[in-house]
Structures are given as C-alpha cells and as structure tokens.
Amino acid sequence: NAGVMQNPRHLVRRRGQEARLRCSPMKGHSHVYWYRQLPEEGLKFMVYLQKENIIDESGMPKERFSAEFPKEGPSILRIQQVVRGDSAAYFCASSPPAGTQYFGPGTRLTVL
Amino acid sequence: AQKVTQAQTEISVVEKEDVTLDCVYETRDTTYYLFWYKQPPSGELVFLIRRNSFDEQNEISGRYSWNFQKSTSSFNFTITASQVVDSAVYFCALTRGEQGGSEKLVFGKGTKLTVNP
Numbered sequence: 001n002a003g004v005m006q007n008p009r010h011l012v013r014r015r016g017q018e019a020r021l022r023c024s025p026m027k028g029h030s031h032v033y034w035y036r037q038l039p040e041e042g043l044k045f046m047v048y049l050q051k052e053n054i055i056d057e058s059g060m061p062k063e064r065f066s067a068e069f070p071k072e073g074p075s076i077l078r079i080q081q082v083v084r085g086d087s088a089a090y091f092c093a094s095s096p097p098a099g100t101q102y103f104g105p106g107t108r109l110t111v112l
Numbered sequence: 113a114q115k116v117t118q119a120q121t122e123i124s125v126v127e128k129e130d131v132t133l134d135c136v137y138e139t140r141d142t143t144y145y146l147f148w149y150k151q152p153p154s155g156e157l158v159f160l161i162r163r164n165s166f167d168e169q170n171e172i173s174g175r176y177s178w179n180f181q182k183s184t185s186s187f188n189f190t191i192t193a194s195q196v197v198d199s200a201v202y203f204c205a206l207t208r209g210e211q212g213g214s215e216k217l218v219f220g221k222g223t224k225l226t227v228n229p
Contacts, residue, residue, distance in 0.1 A: 040177035043157075043203065056216060070194055091157060098214050103149070103157035 002027065004094050004104035012110045013082045016109075021077040021107045025094030032054075032075040033101055034067060037089040049075060082111045114139045116206050118220035125192045125194055126228050133189045133223045135204030141165075143209030146187045147217065148181065152200040163187065165209060201225070 005024040013019050025032050034046040048056040049069035060067070064082075069075040079086055089108050093101035115138040125131045137146065148160040161171060163180055171178045175192045177228055201224045205217040 033216065035219075041217040042221040043205075043217075045218070048216055058217065068137065093157075093217075095214055100132070100147075100159060100162045101217060102159055105156045108155075 004029075004092055004102055006090075006092050006104035006107050008107060009105060010108045010110070012112060014112050016081050019079040019109055021090050021092075021109070022074045023061040023077070023081075023092030023094075023104060024071075025092075026102060029094035029096050029099075029102075030031055031092040031095045031097065031099075031101075032069050034075075035091045035093065035103075037091065037106075039088070043091065044062050046077070050079070063103050079109075082109075084111050087111045113140075113220045114144075115210070116126050116204050116220035117143065118202075118204055118219055118223050120223045122224045122226070124226045124228065127196060128193050129225075129227075130190060130192050131194050131225065133202050133204075135189065135192075135220060137185050137187065137204070137206045138190070139206060141183050141210070145207045145209055147205040147207070148178070148187075148189050149205060149219075150200045151203065151222070157203075158208075160189075163228045178222045179187045191225075194225075196227050196229055199225060 007022050012087045032049045035043045037043050047058040047060050047067045064080045066078045089106045091106045092104045117136045144165045146163045146209045149182045150158040168180050179188045201222045204220045207217050208215045
C-alpha cells in the first residue's frame with residue numbers, strides 16, 4: 001500500500017528556469033494539498049485541490065506559481081522563473097474526503 | 113483566524129527522561145481538528161494523531177500520550193521514557209472542521225527535540 005509519492009526528491013534549478021514538482025496521492029485519496037517549508041520557518045499551506053478543481057489557493061504566491069490535479073495523472077506544482085527565495089522543501093499531502101492528511105517525502109528545491 | 117503556538121523552540125533531554133511538548137491553539141470555530149506530526153532528520157513528515165474538538169479524552173499510544181484541554185486551548189504531547197530515535201522536530205497543527213477536516217492545516221513552528229544517549 002504505497003504512500004504519497006513525490007518526485008523528484010531533489011531538484012536543482014538556475015534562476016529563471018521552471019520547476020515542476022509531481023505528487024501522486026495515496027490510493028483512494030481524492031484530495032491533494034501542497035505545503036512549503038522555508039528555512040527557519042514552519043510549514044505553510046499553499047493550495048488544496050481535488051480532481052480537476054482548485055478548492056483553496058489562498059496560500060499560493062500571486063505570480064509564477066500554479067498547481068493542477070488533472071483527471072488522470074499526478075498533481076503538479078509549477079514554479080516559473082524561479083528565484084533564490086523559492087529554495088525550500090515542498091511537501092504534498094493527500095487525504096480521503098473528511099480524512100487525515102498524509103504527507104509525501106517532499107521535494108527539496110535548490111535555486112542557484 | 114487560526115493560530116498554533118509551540119513556545120518551545122528546542123528541547124534537549126537525556127534518554128529515558130519524560131518530555132512534554134506544548135501546543136496552544138486559537139480558533140473561533142466550534143468544530144476543529146488538532147494534529148501532531150513528526151519530522152525526523154530524514155525530512156519526511158509522519159502523522160502521529162488527529163483529534164476532533166468534541167473528543168477531549170486523553171489518548172495513549174505506547175510511549176506517546178496526548179492531553180487535550182479545551183479550557184486552556186492546549187493539546188500537549190508527552191513522550192515517556194524517551195529514546196534517541198524520538199529525536200525529531202514535532203509539529204502541532206489545526207484545521208477547521210466544517211469539511212470534516214479536509215481543509216488546510218495551520219502549523220505551529222515546531223519543537224526540535226534532541227534525545228541524548
């Protein structure tokens with residue numbers, strides 16, 4: 001019974017490039033959440049999605065960041081034109097309806 | 113607005129000591145959920161417990177126990193007879209309960225626990 005899968009585990013990008021982070025929820029989970037953990041800060045909510053729908057994006061930066069959870073395939077968090085301040089650990093979580101969120105191992109993004 | 117405060121930034125104990133991690137929360141909701149997650153040095157986030165606002169019974173799971181007190185808005189976590197493997201950052205979190213808990217988690221800043229041999 002596989003848990004939440006995230007890939008890549010580590011991603012290095014140069015300033016101005018695009019970063020694409022993938023998340024496959026646990027089997028049977030239809031809700032996906034993205035969180036960011038910045039150095040010296042706690043975990044901050046970014047976006048909550050269900051299949052083909054964004055439910056809450058109140059934590060997403062207004063520019064350069066987008067997320068999707070298509071009918072088929074993993075959820076994608078996309079960061080365009082990355083800057084050094086985007087360096088962080090990005091965690092995906094999934095849950096069934098009205099259920100506990102279980103987290104993936106995270107993607108560590110480093111922007112050079 | 114919801115808020116979680118973990119006043120202890122770092123705690124260091126010697127193996128076999130008991131240790132309590134404090135968590136105080138703020139919410140205007142009458143229905144909400146409280147959580148604890150563990151982040152070991154390897155970096156992943158491990159779910160430990162979920163408690164809804166209507167269930168104030170304390171919970172024990174092996175060496176772990178949780179004390180939920182609505183009167184003081186606290187959800188404290190105690191590790192009995194700590195072990196080196198308990199060394200991790202522990203996060204307390206809160207979510208609204210309207211959707212059965214399927215909403216964003218609001219995290220505290222975490223408490224880093226170091227258990228020395």
